[in-house]
Amino acid sequence: MVFHIVISDASAGRVYKLDHNAPMSTWAYALNYTPLRVAWAGSEAVVVFYVLSGFVLALPFARSRGPSWRVFYPRRLIRLYVPAIASLIFAWITTLIVHRRIISGGSPWLNHHASEPTGPMQILLGSSLMAGWGGLNTSLWSLRWEVMFSLLLPIFLILAAWCSRWDLGKAVVVLLFCAAWPLVGWFYPDLVYISVFSLGVLMAYNLDALSNAASRIPPFAWGIVVTASIVLLTNSWIVAGVDLNNPARRAWIAIASIGAAGLVWVAIGCRAARRLLSHRSIAWLGGISFSLYLTQEPVVVGLAFVSGGRIPLWLEVPLAFVAAVLVGWIFYRLVERPSHRFARAWGSKRRSAAAGLQQSSAPSRTAVPMPGSEAT
Template identity: 40%
Template sequence: MGKATGETERMHALDGVRGVAAVVVLLYHLTLMARPRLEETAGLWEWITQSPLRPLTAGSEAVLVFFVLSGLVVSIPALSSSFDWLRYYPSRLIRLYLPVVGAVLFAVALIVFVPRLPGAITPDSWLADRVASSVSLSQVIDESSLLPQTYTIVNVLWSLRWEVIFSVLLPVFVVVGLAVRRRRALAAVVSIALMVLGRVIDVDALVYLPTFFLGTLIAVSLPELRAWTDRRNRRGSGLLWGTLAVASVGLLIASWLARPIAPAGSDLSAALWGLAGAGAAGLIVVAIGSPLAKRMLSARLPLWLGRVSFSLYLVHVPVLASVAFVIGDGRWWLVAAISIPASFAIAWLFHVAVETPAHRLARRAGSRVASRHDRVPEPIAS
């Protein structure tokens, strides 16, 4: 979820995509908080989640957009022959881990100072089951390490675990991406098939790693993709981009739209959910190629959202949970009215106080490691 670098600096729309996706995740968690009350009105929960409104709250699917973005923007610099792997690893891991630790400590502070009494929220709800109401030192250490599979202090950290795995395996992704470059269409189909299989047999690695790889495929194919989009745009391609955008959104939320005939938990629903990664990749292609999408996503508000998106992603659940425990999830509309602006304000402060210094430290650490290696004398030939 790091910001674009190198060649992607000219693709400001990608920052806009990142910002929009972060807001979708925020709205998704708001609906999970409000679900007990929304289900009291017949058909309201289904109307929100199984209709064309679903893209506004498709949080799990928005995370796949993040994964494709990371596969793209992290791979592009690595494709250069001058890329410094010794600089990359410490820099990348610091950029990920320091904000994570900051977010965990922020959430712990809220848990300690804001009472989380069980009677304030609905039993067996998302807040009751998936958000911590107390913490231990061992739990803080475990979640900050990004080693567990599930998280309750900052429950979005499950996705950062996969970001770390992808970041460590980046050389493999780049090598494979370059190897299949001439058969990228086939490679994309195989990746999508693996994602579908992963959903059906419930193997997360088969779902998420191919999603990152779709981003890597876009990275290795970027010159050809840009040449193709330039030719299309010169001929006028509004219908093409509109169709691709609608189709991509459709794939992203296909499992939800099909709920009436493919109930959650069925193999068909799982298979349709496996197509969400393809939809995420399609939206990234639209953001890169569509002139209208680029103008919209490069506007001031989407770019600001993109700037604080990582921080917003990390802090919004602790803020939402704290407000809900104080007010009660029965008044979900008031929780939303308070927690949304509070999340944006705290995200900006977190961006300034934690994320930006982490980026500076990451750059310095990477440069120091690289310079130390450069100073190591070459062995004398015997």
């Protein structure tokens, strides 16, 4: 969200387009080309989200059998698609309230939302979550890979469960793919994103080992782990700056994924991090985080067009933050939470139907079992 607020500003637009020629202040330089970039590192935050999502979705299956697939898939797709489609409708409503126009000298990212179509057809096309949302809610590009990962989850689980002594080798293969594909792959470079989920899945299957390793780290050393993870996460800006031809930039996801996995490990194993992330305010933000993710871009874009993209960042960041959190909370209450209830009700109905079918097909007490039926 902070990333979108920053790049909606006219002066920050040059950094977003990697075409920075004007002189920078010391503070601006530090926010771009040092680990302080983590404060508004949008693309890097997506990598953390993918590692965390892979961990969370795989954990029930790693610890036990997990839910049946006939229950998992409907519930998962309902929880993803219903709020996402509602967010497209919400974004379209904001375009009717706030006129979008090309702003001379404005942010390229902001003007993109004025040049792309934003009508009902984009709601229809974007509802697939694969493409077609135009300028309504471009944040959905990252949800596309979440949907694909959810559909392909059984394959990820099979590969993670297969030959556990090779788990480190599997992680190395994933990282090598992330590094090599953008350099040599001519077909769809963004394909590397779905492989990042694998690291989270592997972490779920090695949770005990990760917890044991965390228990041996002294409290002061966690600061070093956090710092190293942030440096790895923001490596492409520190090493390559704005040079698009630098291999370190093109292959940035490989190194950033290690930093993302490190931050997830900190959240799992560091007591201070767990206390912080369990704080009431952080937990509340976590509760509405998906709704906030779905609605923040239309809010940020709408406010930027109202002001012509000229609000000073020191004012725009808190103003847009408060507005986006308020809208996210309302969206959660009106859309996301009811969709969760619907998904749970659907899952309960499918489980009840499956249990009834299993009971009705079970042999009676007087039935003669077939040979080997006990083992089956």
